[in-house]
Amino acid sequence: MKRLITIIPELADLGSMELKNICLDSRQVGEGDLFIALKGHQVDGRDFIPRAIEQGANLILSEADTEQQAVTFDQKFAKNEKNSTACIVVNVPNLAQKVSQIAGEFYGHPSKKLTLVGVTGTNGKTTVAQLLAQWHNLIGGKSAVMGTIGNGLYPDMQEAVNTTGSAIEIQGYLSQFIEQKADFCAMEVSSHGLVQHRVEALEFDVAVFTNLSRDHLDYHKTMDEYAKAKFRLLSELNTRHKVINFDDEVGKQWLEQLPNAVAVSCVPKAEITQKQWLQATKITFNQQGASIEFASSWGEGKIESKLIGAFNVSNLLTALATLLVLGHNLQKLIEIAPLLTGVCGRMESFSGSECPTAIVDYAHTPDALEKALQAARLHCDGDLWCVFGCGGDRDTGKRPQMAEIAERYADKVIVTDDNPRTEDPETITDDILKGFIKPKKVTVMHIRQYAIREAMAKADPKDVVLIAGKGHEDYQIIGTKKYHFSDQEEVKKYIND
Numbered sequence: 328m329k330r331l332i333t334i335i336p337e338l339a340d341l342g343s344m345e346l347k348n349i350c351l352d353s354r355q356v357g358e359g360d361l362f363i364a365l366k367g368h369q370v371d372g373r374d375f376i377p378r379a380i381e382q383g384a385n386l387i388l389s390e391a392d393t394e395q396q397a398v399t400f401d402q403k404f405a406k407n408e409k410n411s412t413a414c415i416v417v418n419v420p421n422l423a424q425k426v427s428q429i430a431g432e433f434y435g436h437p438s439k440k441l442t443l444v445g446v447t448g449t450n451g452k453t454t455v456a457q458l459l460a461q462w463h464n465l466i467g468g469k470s471a472v473m474g475t476i477g478n479g480l481y482p483d484m485q486e487a488v489n490t491t492g493s494a495i496e497i498q499g500y501l502s503q504f505i506e507q508k509a510d511f512c513a514m515e516v517s518s519h520g521l522v523q524h525r526v527e528a529l530e531f532d533v534a535v536f537t538n539l540s541r542d543h544l545d546y547h548k549t550m551d552e553y554a555k556a557k558f559r560l561l562s563e564l565n566t567r568h569k570v571i572n573f574d575d576e577v578g579k580q581w582l583e584q585l586p587n588a589v590a591v592s593c594v595p596k597a598e599i600t601q602k603q604w605l606q607a608t609k610i611t612f613n614q615q616g617a618s619i620e621f622a623s624s625w626g627e628g629k630i631e632s633k634l635i636g637a638f639n640v641s642n643l644l645t646a647l648a649t650l651l652v653l654g655h656n657l658q659k660l661i662e663i664a665p666l667l668t669g670v671c672g673r674m675e676s677f678s679g680s681e682c683p684t685a686i687v688d689y690a691h692t693p694d695a696l697e698k699a700l701q702a703a704r705l706h707c708d709g710d711l712w713c714v715f716g717c718g719g720d721r722d723t724g725k726r727p728q729m730a731e732i733a734e735r736y737a738d739k740v741i742v743t744d745d746n747p748r749t750e751d752p753e754t755i756t757d758d759i760l761k762g763f764i765k766p767k768k769v770t771v772m773h774i775r776q777y778a779i780r781e782a783m784a785k786a787d788p789k790d791v792v793l794i795a796g797k798g799h800e801d802y803q804i805i806g807t808k809k810y811h812f813s814d815q816e817e818v819k820k821y822i823n824d
């Protein structure tokens with residue numbers, strides 16, 4: 328409690344109060360806890376204050392209405408009926424912005440005690456974060472990751488609801504990683520997380536930006552707002568080094584504003600003026616992955632990569648530049664690079680005799696789908712098939728754009744369901760169909776299992792079937808219910824049948 332006074336000095340009179348835990352959700356509040364009540368997107372957390380009191384909260388910080396400037400104490404100190412001690416409700420302005428710092432105080436600011444890398448960008452966050460974790464482990468470190476696939480010591484991650492957890496979860500996990508003796512954490516920082524101040528008080532050793540393309544406009548409304556959200560990590564938060572993709576239009580503009588940031592490029596002729604840089608000089612793609620020659624402000628070298636797709640060259644060089652700016656030895660990093668493996672459900676290839684090759688990938692944006700189809704084409708002697716859908720209750724504008732890409736880069740397209748959530752699946756596929764020039768050539772098969780089987784059965788053994796959008800996911804969300812479903816399992820079942 329005493330430490331909270333540094334953030335909210337008005338709490339000085341409560342200095343001796345003991346607080347057991349810190350919670351954002353009233354349903355998790357227990358005896359002696361601090362409950363932080365925020366105005367949410369769906370509901371108002373302040374409506375649950377009575378419930379938190381009933382459950383034994385000692386202190387409640389409640390988000391004050393914005394026009395209120397001062398911290399105020401609730402007049403009627405609420406009574407905790409369970410143990411008859413008083414529960415104090417304090418109204419705090421701009422509380423959402425302070426939660427990360429409050430949780431940091433609570434957990435002893437764990438981000439200061441390990442090397443923390445934050446990765447933001449529309450696509451490639453999970454891949455870069457996991458490459459960093461693998462590489463760091465291979466040089467003898469102990470890595471943790473937080474992101475879409477889960478949180479934990481790499482490779483043992485526990486599934487999580489969000490890519491970037493709540494401000495409290497993040498500080499809690501970091502403190503757990505310190506207890507588990509991790510010395511490194513690579514975390515994905517989503518644009519939602521940045522807008523909602525989930526990473527506000529963290530100390531990042533490196534902030535990484537991969538790229539920006541259309542996604543999440545249901546939330547950010549315009550690309551400009553979406554870009555601004557991402558730029559917060561590089562411009563407003565506490566970061567020691569920055570690594571930015573020079574090949575991305577937005578990245579290039581940001582590099583001009585941030586002369587000390589490291590520029591990464593896969594284009595051999597790109598003219599980089601940054602003091603610290605890393606650039607591919609020759610890339611040769613092969614059946615296994617790619618052979619990448621590069622030059623950099625740390626020296627030059629060649630890496631044999633097992634990862635498929637041009638975009639993964641960018642992801643790999645971005646991870647390499649991040650480790651170099653942290654001071655790791657280039658030769659050592661090059662030596663172990665061939666041991667790096669791709670991420671679960673990202674360009675994951677499955678083949679069997681007499682069957683087409685299936686590639687399961689997590690492309691769920693127009694840019695990612697384009698990159699994934701281009702990559703799959705390199706491995707395809709016959710027709711390229713694309714099975715995809717779009718998530719419900721998410722950016723509707725990307726639906727026709729993904730159709731346009733599928734039609735341009737694939738020979739055969741099957742549109743299917745991908746987490747329709749509370750939307751009518753037919754509305755989603757109708758939106759997608761609007762993007763095709765020749766919608767009659769496209770098959771719509773809502774049940775994803777059937778769509779996959781149809782593609783695999785109709786495709787020739789020399790064809791490639793790209794199944795995009797769900798990657799590692801082992802569920803299909805229909806309405807508000809989660810049903811077990813996995814593209815990877817479906818493909819394996821088909822191949823082994």
Ligand SMILES: CC(=O)N[C@H]1[C@@H](OP(=O)(O)OP(=O)(O)OC[C@H]2O[C@@H](n3ccc(=O)[nH]c3=O)[C@H](O)[C@@H]2O)O[C@H](CO)[C@@H](O)[C@@H]1O[C@H](C)C(=O)N[C@@H](C)C(=O)N[C@H](CCC(=O)O)C(=O)O
Pocket residue numbers: 351352353354365366367368369370371372373375475488489490491492493494517518519520523525
């Ligand atoms: C729209 C959105 O981003 N919502 C996030 C936000 O919650 P919220 O404001 O919607 O919360 P709410 O349901 O309105 O509730 C308000 C408050 O009341 C509390 N509450 C609620 C009910 C109750 O009984 N008791 C109670 O105390 C809640 O804990 C909350 O503090 O803050 C929560 C804690 O950080 C997030 O878990 C939650 O993410 C929801 C689940 C979500 O779906 N978010 C997606 C859009 C998201 O964040 N995605 C990004 C990017 C994905 C990517 O492309 O990589 C991500 O980082 O995952």
Ligand SMILES: Nc1ncnc2c1ncn2[C@@H]1O[C@H](COP(=O)(O)OP(=O)(O)OP(=O)(O)O)[C@@H](O)[C@H]1O
Pocket residue numbers: 448449450451452453454455475490515537538638639641642672673674688689690691694695696698699798
């Ligand atoms: N650097 C990149 N540029 C463009 N597309 C990429 C890049 N890296 C990965 N992709 C594509 O995006 C998909 C998702 O990759 P990844 O999971 O690494 O991204 P992410 O940013 O973590 O996504 P999410 O926002 O869902 O967490 C991949 O399956 C691939 O199709």
Ligand SMILES: N[C@H](CCC[C@H](N)C(=O)O)C(=O)O
Pocket residue numbers: 490691717718719721745746796797800
């Ligand atoms: N984190 C992303 C993942 C999308 C994956 C796709 N399968 C979908 O459900 O739309 C989102 O929530 O927008």
Ligand SMILES: [Mg+2]
Pocket residue numbers: 452453454474475476490515
């Ligand atoms: Mg991710």
